Amino acid sequence: MLGTDLTILLREKRALSSSHNEEIEVIDAPHEELDITLEDEVSDFISRHTPDIIINCAAFTNVDKCETEREIAFKVNALGPKYIAAAAKECGARVIHISTDFVFDGNSDSPYSEEDQTNPLSEYGRTKLEGERNIQNHCNAFLIVRTSWLFGRHGTNFVEKMLELAGHNKELSIVTDETGSPTYTADLAGALWTLIKQECEGIIHVANEGSCSRY
């Protein structure tokens, strides 16, 4: 979902870039082309292309499946970022890594800040937090962007699922105790572009404005 919107945006920026200095080359790496859980392939791919910036949008994002398919969740969400970070360090690339509000326990009544204590309650959150730590420990220059409740035109999301279910069921039961900031992937792609241009580093929270419950 995010990777596709980001690729579209970067290609638009490339088309608009006029001077040679600003020229952007975009190399997308869909799952079929690169499996981030294979260390040698990650290293090969990155050393072949020697990118200036690597943006990791790949993840095992099915929160429920992460509980039952723990090994694959750990490989994709924790080990993949480690391999990317190590290969980035070798070629001097900056890494932009996408993470999640699931690294927190959700008990706060107000929005989380970057300084707040992490405390993941799910396997998805735990593996994503381990991925963050691997990025921090294994590469020189990084930005970790934590976002929340993504929706977009490409891929499955909560809104689409609700519309589909509403087509079959007369009544839907939706939780009322989960509140978050739904974030449009095209907006997040735009924010990533700004952060890249400003050469931001460290950890930053990025979401659309406003909040609502799932209900």
Ligand SMILES: NC(=O)c1ccc[n+]([C@@H]2O[C@H](COP(=O)([O-])OP(=O)(O)OC[C@H]3O[C@@H](n4cnc5c(N)ncnc54)[C@H](OP(=O)(O)O)[C@@H]3O)[C@@H](O)[C@H]2O)c1
């Ligand atoms: N969705 C949300 O609500 C949400 C909220 C907060 C943060 N995030 C984070 O935002 C980022 C983007 O999320 P998204 O919703 O755009 O995810 P998505 O639509 O589920 O896309 C994830 C992509 O990762 C690919 N992938 C999975 N395993 C891989 C592997 N081993 N090697 C290479 N690629 C692999 C998937 O390919 P296949 O489809 O072929 O498996 C898919 O293309 C992720 O880091 C996610 O944790 C998401």
